[in-house]
Amino acid sequence: MTYQEELNHFYDAINVDYATYVAGTLSQSGSNETLGFRTAGSPSEKSSGQFLYHQFQKIGLSDVRKEEITIDSWEFKTSTLHYLDRKKRLHQLTLCAYATHCIEENLTLDLVYVGKGTKNEYKNIDVKNKLVLVDLDTYIGCQIGICALQARQKGAYGIIAAPMRDDQQLPADALTYENFNAPVDIPAFAVSLQDACMLKKQLSNSKNQTLPVVLNCYSHILKDQPSYNIIGEIPGKNQHERILIMSHYDGLFYNFHSGACGCGLLLGLARALIKSHYVPDKTLVFIAHGAKEWGLSESSFNWSIGGYQQITKNHPEWAKEAMVAINLEGFVAYDDFQSHHIKTTEGYQDFIRSISKLVPGCPYPDGCVIDAPTTIVSDDFSYSQSGIPTIISYRPTHEQDFILRQTSYDEITHHFSYPAFEYCHKLYGTFIILFDQMKIMPLKFEKFFEAFEESLDFQSYHSHKELYFLLQMSKHLARHLYTFTQFAPLSPRKSHLMNIQLHELYLKIQQSFVRLTWDGTTIFPHEAYQKNMVHLKEALRLLKQEKLKSAVEQLCRVDLNLYAFYYDQDTYEYFLKQSTSQDDKHMTWGKNLIVSQINLYELIDSLLHKHANDDLCHEISQLKSLLAYEKIQEDQVMVEEIRNLKQIIRKMRRLLTL
Numbered sequence: 028m029t030y031q032e033e034l035n036h037f038y039d040a041i042n043v044d045y046a047t048y049v050a051g052t053l054s055q056s057g058s059n060e061t062l063g064f065r066t067a068g069s070p071s072e073k074s075s076g077q078f079l080y081h082q083f084q085k086i087g088l089s090d091v092r093k094e095e096i097t098i099d100s101w102e103f104k105t106s107t108l109h110y111l112d113r114k115k116r117l118h119q120l121t122l123c124a125y126a127t128h129c130i131e132e133n134l135t136l137d138l139v140y141v142g143k144g145t146k147n148e149y150k151n152i153d154v155k156n157k158l159v160l161v162d163l164d165t166y167i168g169c170q171i172g173i174c175a176l177q178a179r180q181k182g183a184y185g186i187i188a189a190p191m192r193d194d195q196q197l198p199a200d201a202l203t204y205e206n207f208n209a210p211v212d213i214p215a216f217a218v219s220l221q222d223a224c225m226l227k228k229q230l231s232n233s234k235n236q237t238l239p240v241v242l243n244c245y246s247h248i249l250k251d252q253p254s255y256n257i258i259g260e261i262p263g264k265n266q267h268e269r270i271l272i273m274s275h276y277d278g279l280f281y282n283f284h285s286g287a288c289g290c291g292l293l294l295g296l297a298r299a300l301i302k303s304h305y306v307p308d309k310t311l312v313f314i315a316h317g318a319k320e321w322g323l324s325e326s327s328f329n330w331s332i333g334g335y336q337q338i339t340k341n342h343p344e345w346a347k348e349a350m351v352a353i354n355l356e357g358f359v360a361y362d363d364f365q366s367h368h369i370k371t372t373e374g375y376q377d378f379i380r381s382i383s384k385l386v387p388g389c390p391y392p393d394g395c396v397i398d399a400p401t402t403i404v405s406d407d408f409s410y411s412q413s414g415i416p417t418i419i420s421y422r423p424t425h426e427q428d429f430i431l432r433q434t435s436y437d438e439i440t441h442h443f444s445y446p447a448f449e450y451c452h453k454l455y456g457t458f459i460i461l462f463d464q465m466k467i468m469p470l471k472f473e474k475f476f477e478a479f480e481e482s483l484d485f486q487s488y489h490s491h492k493e494l495y496f497l498l499q500m501s502k503h504l505a506r507h508l509y510t511f512t513q514f515a516p517l518s519p520r521k522s523h524l525m526n527i528q529l530h531e532l533y534l535k536i537q538q539s540f541v542r543l544t545w546d547g548t549t550i551f552p553h554e555a556y557q558k559n560m561v562h563l564k565e566a567l568r569l570l571k572q573e574k575l576k577s578a579v580e581q582l583c584r585v586d587l588n589l590y591a592f593y594y595d596q597d598t599y600e601y602f603l604k605q606s607t608s609q610d611d612k613h614m615t616w617g618k619n620l621i622v623s624q625i626n627l628y629e630l631i632d633s634l635l636h637k638h639a640n641d642d643l644c645h646e647i648s649q650l651k652s653l654l655a656y657e658k659i660q661e662d663q664v665m666v667e668e669i670r671n672l673k674q675i676i677r678k679m680r681r682l683l684t685l
Contacts, residue, residue: 034460036303045294047445052078069101075277087298090258097253120218122187122202123218129185129244138159138240139230145593158186171206174188186213189219258312260311263308264307270307274314275289280435282320285422288358296455316337326609356406358421365393368421368422470509480498482554532679545587575637623657
């Protein structure tokens with residue numbers, strides 16, 4: 028049977044109604060009757076996993092099993108706030124709890140408003156043992172974790188966070204969630220914009236700017252608990268090569284578009300492949316991860332725990348066996364966008380783009396947008412770091428995304444597109460079948476080296492001329508390697524050996540050159556120091572001109588130092604250490620990925636207390652020393668990059684002789 032005939036049989040076997048049933052059933056499961064929440068290790072997550080386990084069996088997958096992972100469990104049942112208005116009328120507000128431990132029944136507290144929750148907003152306000160209301164302004168770095176810790180440092184009982192009116196295109200009654208990485212003993216909640224406005228109105232009309240409230244909450248955290256990844260397979264002729272197809276079944280709120288529909292697609296693809304009697308060359312492994320949205324207390328890398336443990340602990344051998352990992356993250360049944368968004372590695376970008384254009388029935392005006400590189404926000408990042416190239420159905424980059432992702436509006440009732448869901452079945456099914464029929468991974472390493480070259484500024488190139496020649500050599504060899512692997516008549520044994528070597532080459536590149544900024548963007552190691560030096564040089568120039576405010580603004584763009592400007596030193600340094608120097612358990616997939624960590628708290632604080640005519644010699648001297656230090660660090664990193672490039676060049680040359 029030809030490749031096109033295989034595809035046509037698969038297309039005919041697609042049943043979107045079944046995938047919708049799976050997604051709809053999952054999205055209705057939750058510990059909280061009002062908001063949903065099938066969170067890590069909770070009874071609702073476990074029952075959802077059991078449902079998927081039975082569906083895996085029902086559609087005919089082989090070797091269906093539940094594989095245990097160890098996580099911190101979170102069960103969120105309810106959270107409400109009661110208060111009396113000036114006319115003594117009782118009001119009840121529904122709150123969304125963050126991943127914190129808080130079990131309270133009719134707890135009476137005073138509520139106070141502290142603006143954006145920065146250190147200066149607390150001046151002359153008594154918050155001891157009170158509940159504070161803050162406006163969560165993510166533009167200035169006001170994320171819920173640091174706002175919660177700042178509140179606790181000031182003596183508050185806990186925190187309620189409201190979205191900013193101009194921050195995102197949210198309905199006024201929507202509740203939102205964002206990652207929480209502060210200590211779990213700080214009660215933290217989200218409130219809708221309309222309810223926050225009501226609270227602020229009551230507070231402004233009160234005598235002492237406080238409002239008595241009654242809190243009821245059940246949000247339960249337990250450390251070191253079991254959760255499960257659900258696994259099923261379609262056995263291939265070759266038991267030593269695999270294609271991994273994955274999604275996650277836990278969820279915040281009802282999580283239809285940003286989670287459940289990914290699971291629906293996962294089972295829809297498996298069912299259609301089985302119904303079409305497709306016999307794969309490689310074993311197709313279908314994985315539903317638990318503990319994706321959250322699974323670890325007091326960690327900066329507390330999500331994707333199910334995926335991280337699956338590839339590093341449960342099945343590290345998959346790293347050398349899988350040609351690709353396809354992550355169905357979500358937004359596969361939504362067409363209110365110009366395009367469908369996919370992220371992948373640079374090496375697969377052209378390949379995926381060309382294949383996507385061949386799939387019929389696209390409901391998006393601009394087709395598919397294929398971006399690279401991959402991202403830390405999804406489960407597949409750990410797989411990529413282990414040596415498996417990945418493809419992700421990524422959330423769209425559109426303002427409507429904010430109405431759905433991690434909000435109470437992420438339900439099937441707010442939007443569902445049958446044509447988009449059907450198209451995504453065809454699209455990702457085509458990827459599966461095409462990769463299955465390929466003998467050798469179609470990696471274009473040249474694209475990676477081009478991205479490396481583009482990341483270097485003039486000064487870096489000038490200081491390390493050897494790097495230029497190494498990159499040209501790397502691109503040249505990568506072009507030859509791609510031609511050799513895709514067109515040379517290699518025997519099955521040599522093809523298998525080539526794939527193992529390509530995995531090792533991809534892994535070497537990931538380990539050597541993938542690092543993170545403090546906001547989670549993937550960068551090359553030298554870019555962290557390169558960027559810092561730009562801001563430090565500009566701060567020094569401005570300081571010499573006595574433009575203190577502008578100089579401080581530049582310093583705030585260095586590493587995590589925006590927090591140094593807005594929050595107390597203890598609060599700032601807590602998160603600095605949390606992201607760089609915790610134990611392996613808490614660093615998880617983020618270990619050693621943040622390379623630069625300049626602490627400018629004292630310098631920024633000193634400048635904030637000075638005026639233009641004051642003596643700035645000490646601060647100027649500090650900046651000069653910091654610049655010299657960063658230059659040394661950059662040089663050391665680039666020497667290491669050169670060493671790694673030479674090793675990669677040797678690997679490519681060896682591969683060309685196989």
